[in-house]
Amino acid sequence: MKGSSLNTHMGNIVIDNEVIAQYAGSVAVECFGIVGMAGISVKDGFVRLLNRESITRGINVTIQNNKLILDFHVIVAYGVSILAVTENLIDSVKYKVEEFTGIEIKKINIYVDGVRVID
Numbered sequence: 001m002k003g004s005s006l007n008t009h010m011g012n013i014v015i016d017n018e019v020i021a022q023y024a025g026s027v028a029v030e031c032f033g034i035v036g037m038a039g040i041s042v043k044d045g046f047v048r049l050l051n052r053e054s055i056t057r058g059i060n061v062t063i064q065n066n067k068l069i070l071d072f073h074v075i076v077a078y079g080v081s082i083l084a085v086t087e088n089l090i091d092s093v094k095y096k097v098e099e100f101t102g103i104e105i106k107k108i109n110i111y112v113d114g115v116r117v118i119d
Helices: 017-029 052-058 082-101
Strands: 003-008 011-016 034-040 047-049 059-064 067-077 105-116
Touching: 011 017, 017 034, 017 052, 017 059, 017 067, 017 082, 034 052, 034 105, 052 059, 052 067, 067 082, 082 105
Parallel strands: 067 105
Antiparallel strands: 003 011, 034 047, 034 067, 059 067
16 A cells, blocks of 8 residues: 555554545546546557546656655646646645645646547
């Protein structure tokens, strides 16, 4: 189990990286302009929209010096400002994940892998 660890006066708390990715993904898809998380097929290189159950495949969680680094692969809505969407995503994820885990976020990297027209 890869996870983040917190030391408290009562003992250690270990949070699995998959839990952090799941929470961060649910926060991300609630942000305006984010259609969903992207998954890149290794076989043919195509980008596809991940469904809700496999949302964590579009997020990479690493720990460096007891701080989180999150990588998001997202698909954004056509016609929205990518800069505005990504700034909103960073602000929302940073605040909510730090509150949820108690672990400081060092960096959030966002890779826009696709654009999709919303019906």
